[in-house]
Amino acid sequence: MVAVLMVLTSHEDMGNTGKKTGWYLPELAHPHHVFKTAGYNMTFVSPKGGKAPLDPSSLEAFKDDTICQEFLADKEAMNLVDNTNAITSIKAADYDVVFCVGGHGPMFDLPNNDDVNKAIAAIYEKGGIAAAVCHGPAGIVNTKLSNGDYLIKGKKVTGFTNAEEEAVKLVEAMPFLLETKLKENGAQFEKAPNMFEACVCASDRVVTGQNPASATPMAEKIVELLKQK
DSSP: OOEEEEEOOOOOBOTTSSOBOOBOHHHHHHHHHHHHHTTOEEEEEESSOBOOOBOHHHHHHTTTOHHHHHHHHOHHHHHHHHTBEEGGGSOGGGOSEEEEOOSSTHHHHSTTOHHHHHHHHHHHHTTOEEEEETTGGGGTTTOBOTTSOBTTTTSEEOOSOHHHHHHTTOTTTSSSOHHHHHHHTTOEEOOOSSTTSOOEEEETTEEEESSGGGHHHHHHHHHHHHHHO
């Protein structure tokens, strides 16, 4: 059975705005739906373990989204969110895919977490897929391989764009701009023609989605790639 390591944020404060953040509902609910349908086994982890905070704004924004509402009503899934394993407790060799769930929270606690970076590198270097959606690529932006190169170097990668960050008026609240950092670390950054449209990149076992609209097609791309193995 395919094993997927779902990496969620432990961070719930939106910079110095006084607002709460965390993981973004459709960016977990939709991939979870795709992976569950495919029969994959999922393990939920976070830097600190325990309850991974859900961005409250995503509850309101996706209150009419059927898959999101099914996820919230899924007691087993919500129990996994409320009781994530600490990233240090897992053995990377057990997983075929590592997936960094989006939300603004990951921007704060994933990029410089050595345990997260080591797990991602280990899964990728054993032939696994490294994936992320929206702000989730913050989890892979600083990951280095055993040869010292950034994981994303030379690969086509997408993520929440600078223009999208400006549109939601959160540039000042972020520790860095994701698009800018991905480019700085060697990625060939790609994006949809228009903001908030779906865009998925698959490049040498690195699969990324630009924004919430990209969550389902990104997960479907992972399933497609695994079927080709």
